[in-house]
Amino acid sequence: MIAGWGPQHRDGLRPVPGGVTAARGFDAVGVTSGVKASGRPDLAVVAGRDRCAVAAVTTTNLVKASSCRWTDNVAAGGLARAIVVNSGNANVCTPDGEAHTRRMAEATASLLGAAPEEVVVMSTGVIGVPLPIELIETALPTAVAALAPDGGEAAATAIMTTDTRTKQAAFEVTDAAGRRCVVGGMAKGVGMIEPTMATLLVAITTDAAVPVDALQQVLVSAVNATFNRISVDGDRSTSDTAVMLANGNGGEIDLDMLERGVHAVCAELAHMVVADGEGATRVAGVRVTSAASAADAERISRAVATSLLVRAALHGADPNWGRILMAMGNAGVDFDLANIEVTCAGVTVCRAGVAVPFDAEVASAAMSAEEVEIVIDLGAGDESVTTLTCDLTPEYVSFNADYTT
């Protein structure tokens, strides 16, 4: 168990089923349009029964999918009715990408009686192959007709690419005044996962009533503390998107509590993404404590969590603190080696920057757990940050050598 990540007890939060349709007033559906040659589900719609406040965070990659640019515009407008997602094709670097994104929004909007600018679009899958938009347009009427309040699971299935399982989470949030709301969500993504988003699609819904500006702040804050603190392979994709819809059906709630709920949903989804990382057999939390600043903690934590050599050692259940110090030294942050203490899975292996004798068998056994915490104490202040990563395995490499264009 890694502190702050994955399913665990949180005050004022109660886990509930339903994922992206856990909150009242949202319907979802997942169908097969034929974009995926495999015949697996590849088209999802999440819709509010009324217009919702919308917030979005999209990739910082310069090569940005047209769907991300479209979604940025929807979020700038502040109102959305639905999210349409296709998997199997990223609609990136194709001649008609922009036109196809617009057609996806238009087709969905006309079926819902909404404006195209009120439909968020996400596409994920292979890059550079024209999107067979007609397949999507043909499938959408059936999909929209089947929208249902228990459609969260089907939608979460239809957005998967190389994911081996669906990723859903939801919490009922209760504030000090006894007011309640539900926050639920779904995600996909197991590769190209790297801080500042990833081939990651995240859709979150809530029945709380939230002003658009506050919603955007809540989403950015939660994404920064969760999806931006995970790494599978250091590659950021061209299509990363996190979107949140709030329909107000449940009334107002304390904003700090809402933020805790959104953070909890994102933390649980982000943990699922790392645990399902391509080829991964083990999840590690790289926790940097006693840092002079949160920025220092973040940079060092990230440098260690993304080091190939550290991640290969993690696969070998090897408390290889030499590689950890090597990675720390490359973080571009000043620290005093004489203050450093490193603990791997509860075994202190380095103190004051030099080796501490430890029982290698005990340490290796502890490191063999499904979840491992690496704690790096900088002895410099009060800030701490945890980055989540997974082990680098021969299977990851085989998988990505064979997954072809």
Add this chain to the structure above:
Amino acid sequence: MIAGWGPQHRDGLRPVPGGVTAARGFDAVGVTSGVKASGRPDLAVVAGRDRCAVAAVTTTNLVKASSCRWTDNVAAGGLARAIVVNSGNANVCTPDGEAHTRRMAEATASLLGAAPEEVVVMSTGVIGVPLPIELIETALPTAVAALAPDGGEAAATAIMTTDTRTKQAAFEVTDAAGRRCVVGGMAKGVGMIEPTMATLLVAITTDAAVPVDALQQVLVSAVNATFNRISVDGDRSTSDTAVMLANGNGGEIDLDMLERGVHAVCAELAHMVVADGEGATRVAGVRVTSAASAADAERISRAVATSLLVRAALHGADPNWGRILMAMGNAGVDFDLANIEVTCAGVTVCRAGVAVPFDAEVASAAMSAEEVEIVIDLGAGDESVTTLTCDLTPEYVSFNADYTT
């Protein structure tokens, strides 16, 4: 064949044998001191018969080996008589690291009748384990007694860690006035290889007469254009060192020609390092052309060459230009997608930022070569840079999961 790298014809340069002892007036030796439990050679000395001008470049990792700090001081003094290298132990993050480095220099210096401050020290191997300095002190008298003008091969063997073969290169340099010198060198390093140096030890010798300041400039320039443009795993080590000694025995030579010679030696050694990269089966040159600035070309070339997904695709002989564009977009450099052309092993796969139809079988066959060029044309200017990398293989991961502390 990748342009500018590896063995190839160069005007005014003629390959010669002998590595680090190719230049007149240098002796070398490699022996077994016992630092390596395997009993393989682990101690090398390279010595000039007189004092030499010395230049050095050492790691930028904040956790910097005491040997690197010592060597920086030697280089600051401008004069050196010898280089002593042990493999099997990096002498990093150990309580007596600094004292042990000094003792290595002192023992070598007293045998040669030099000052300790005239002896460059390099250590490579495991981090955090105390260096058995007595073994080195015991072996040094025999080693120094065996220094020989044909000892380059033995020295190159003794500095190896996980290298599978020695890395040596040498050229005779002739300038326009017919003056000649020899530049030779050796290197070790196959992992933790990343721009801004690596677990890389490089020793270069020349019989040219060069002022110390010029020597430092020549070395920095050659290292920047070669060892700082290779990447095996994105991890910079704590011990990287490149050192050059010039004894003046061969007299003066045109400095530009000397620089070409040093560049050629470094390019050939750097190519050997990548080709011997842990688990590697294929070398790729990522060439960015028509960039607006060399800095742009360098950043994009590096981002693509270090992308795990690009390197996994390289292992699969897959011209996966979607991943190449994804990696380019993460480089932090502005470019116009509409101008981009990507050619993999001679097959153009992307033009104006969108797919070009190509025969997948032909492309895959071309990508299956031992050496592959990926050319990215930015259509923005006249600058170009090539970064060398190797494919990411399941064997790399297995190797680094099992190589233990």
